[in-house]
Amino acid sequence: MLLTQHLDATFAALADPTRRAIIARLTQGEASVMELARPFDMSQPAISKHIKVLEQAGLVSRGQDAQRRPCRLEPKPLAEATSWLEYHRELFEARFQRLDALLEEMKAERRATAKRKPTVKSRKGVRK
Amino acid sequence: MLLTQHLDATFAALADPTRRAIIARLTQGEASVMELARPFDMSQPAISKHIKVLEQAGLVSRGQDAQRRPCRLEPKPLAEATSWLEYHRELFEARFQRLDALLEEMKAERRATAKRKPTVKSRKGVRK
DNA sequence: GCATGACATAACCAAAGAATTATATAACCC
DNA sequence: GGGTTATATAATTCTTTGGTTATGTCATGC
DSSP states (O other), X not given: OOHHHHHHHHHHHHTSHXXXXXXXXXXXXXXXXXXXXXXXXXXXXXXXXXXXXXXHTTSEEEOOBTTBOOEEEOHHHHHHHHHHHHHHHHHXXXXXXXXXXXXXXXXHHHHHTTTSSOOSOOOSSXXX | OOHHHHHHHHXXXXXXXXXXHHHHHHTTOOBOHHHHHTTSSSOHHXXXXXXXXXXXXXXXXXXXXXXXXXXXXXXXXXXXXHHHHHHHHHHHHHHHHHHHHHHHHHHHHHHHTTTSSOOSOOOSSOOO
């Protein structure tokens, strides 16, 4: 599967509060479906479905322990999601620093050429 | 709004490839709806809807420039999402380190009490 | 004032998602 | 083997989502 589809599945899985709570629980170690279901006011099949979503997104994998199917957290998709966010946040920050630099530059420029002519029209929204 | 609802909205917004592409574009600076729409084989209203989703999640805010409504990226929701992921990844890692320690401990124990009696039943899936 | 360009809104549709209840499966325990 | 426990699957319902086309709005520029 492509990275973009991974991310689709991962972010979609993370978009549900029940599923995030399940993930949070699983950071503390493996748990069976029943254990995961306990805190929620929700039917067992509903929890099973949530787990299936997490599993299909690769966020969770499962073992076998008698009748139990213990769930454990898989770090990779979380890492991919984090990585996407970090990467774009950095791009954005970099842009901001360039903007800062540009603003400084413009300020200097303005000092140099002060009051040559009035600005034509004030436009809100800085455009590239 | 509660943090959990923020996260619902943010992750849901991030779960769509078109919206992630829009975000990626916006790391490079503001853009109008038309500019954002250009790369996609999709109607303008479709893009407007995606932007509305991003806006309602707080990921994007908009200015006014004549008839244009330039979009810019808002870093806060991205930061919140990243923070949630980082936090839980750390919890998970910590757990892993404890598990490592435990495994070491058990290994030592096993060396000390070697072959006292055979294990009762092999159970797959480590339970807490 | 009127045509144009940029965008939003409305009405609609198909597909996906989140829940339910009822039922099946499958391993254990006596 | 039969009851119990853990979990999965099926059928159903309701809502949300992601797209469409058609139309409305509003600022601009001639």
